[in-house]
Amino acid sequence: MDTTKVAKSRGKFIALGIMLGGFGIHNFYAGYRGRGAAQLLISLALGWVIVGVLITGIWALVDVCTVTKDAAGIPMA
Secondary structure (H helix, E strand, O other): OOOOOOOOOHHHHHHHHHHHHHHOOOHHHOOOOOHHHHHHHHHHHHOOOHHHHHHHHHHHHHHHHHHOOOOOOOEEO
C-alpha cells in the first residue's frame, strides 16, 4: 500500500473557493469535511435568504485567503 501523501493544489483550492465556495466544495477538496458540510448545510438551509449567501460567501473568501495547508497538515503546492 502506497502511503505517500500528495500536496493539494492551492490554485485549484482558490478557484473552487471563488466559484463554488458557498457550497463548501473547496473545503471538501482540501479534506476539511466538517467545514464543507457546515457551509453546504448553511447554503441549503438559508440559501434562499440573502443571509445564507452572505455567511458562506464571506466564509469562503476568508478560507481562500488564509488556508495554506490541507486537513492532513500538508502545505498546498
